[in-house]
Amino acid sequence: MVERLSDDMRNVSVGLQRRTHREDSSSDTQASDSDDDLTPRPRRKRPGKRGSKNHLHVAFRSYLREKKLLRGKHGSLPQSSPIESIQAFNRDHDCCPTLENLFIDWSDSLEKSSWNTELISLIVVDLQAKIRNGTYAQVLFHAEASLDNLRSLCIDKLRRTQYECRQHTWDTIGRIINRLDVNGVSGDETDTPIGATPKVVRRVGLPWLNPDVTQLLHAVESYAAATHEENMTIPIGNSSLPRVLEPKRTAQNSIAIQRLPRNWYNDNWYQANSTSARALLGARKSLILPTLEPYCSQKHP
Numbered sequence: 001m002v003e004r005l006s007d008d009m010r011n012v013s014v015g016l017q018r019r020t021h022r023e024d025s026s027s028d029t030q031a032s033d034s035d036d037d038l039t040p041r042p043r044r045k046r047p048g049k050r051g052s053k054n055h056l057h058v059a060f061r062s063y064l065r066e067k068k069l070l071r072g073k074h075g076s077l078p079q080s081s082p083i084e085s086i087q088a089f090n091r092d093h094d095c096c097p098t099l100e101n102l103f104i105d106w107s108d109s110l111e112k113s114s115w116n117t118e119l120i121s122l123i124v125v126d127l128q129a130k131i132r133n134g135t136y137a138q139v140l141f142h143a144e145a146s147l148d149n150l151r152s153l154c155i156d157k158l159r160r161t162q163y164e165c166r167q168h169t170w171d172t173i174g175r176i177i178n179r180l181d182v183n184g185v186s187g188d189e190t191d192t193p194i195g196a197t198p199k200v201v202r203r204v205g206l207p208w209l210n211p212d213v214t215q216l217l218h219a220v221e222s223y224a225a226a227t228h229e230e231n232m233t234i235p236i237g238n239s240s241l242p243r244v245l246e247p248k249r250t251a252q253n254s255i256a257i258q259r260l261p262r263n264w265y266n267d268n269w270y271q272a273n274s275t276s277a278r279a280l281l282g283a284r285k286s287l288i289l290p291t292l293e294p295y296c297s298q299k300h301p
Helices: 002-024 051-066 083-092 114-132 147-180 211-221 224-231 267-272 275-281
Strands: 188-190 201-203
Touching: 051 114, 051 147, 083 114, 114 147, 147 211
Parallel strands: none
Antiparallel strands: 188 201
16 A cells, blocks of 8 residues: 555656646746646746836735745745634635634635635735725725736735645655555455455554544545546556445554654554553654545546
8 A cells, every 4th residue: 555655646746747847838927727737827037127017916925925825934834724614614604714814725726615715805805905095005006906806816826835835735745654654554455255246345444543644545545546637547457446445443463653743643542551652652743744635536526
């Protein structure tokens, strides 16, 4: 499974690089065909003066930095919105985003996500009001400051940050897979009676591994289909057996990997261990686990 996950990671990275190359070869004034193509539009190497329009761009970047929606001065990336807030908003419009608490869902589309659409609307209305009242003295209120234009500018400026956030997520996932290696990835077992067809395999759980890590690895596996759709290729060789990711049992004899971040361990399992066993485990400082939604094929919405 480690080899399969590593292959998926490499293929996704290749897909990102190919999209970057295609984007770089197009004009920076050409609109992107799909918001899901996250590669930022290329910057001009020697930008010249563009009068009032240039002042608007400067003001917009200043506004987004003030709201901590762009990369920080020391290279830090903005936080993503809590998944619980997004779920509550999508379910019954609770936990609506506010100007005092602006967090983009970097894992979702800037144009199609209900949460991001609401948040971007708040941004452009607030920015337009600031332009009207003279907060940005060099920006004149005219057609360039219309809500539609501001919305397009906002999405365009956030696209680069979104690309960087997603690339950071995949890099982090790659480090998690490399750290867990073979011993930290659960195996499969046959889930059908002997002689029955079609044969199905089911994942065997690891009692010591945080279920959130397991779900993250399952999400990574789902992106194998994304690489074939991106490259319009067909998998080579025999088709893999149908796999059930929800385990029926756990591998009780599995030996936990030492010196992992504390939150990579199953908390109930960890707490059940003796003080000496925890000391031997040598858990390290907790690290934030990235969130990754399973891939949903555009062919089957």
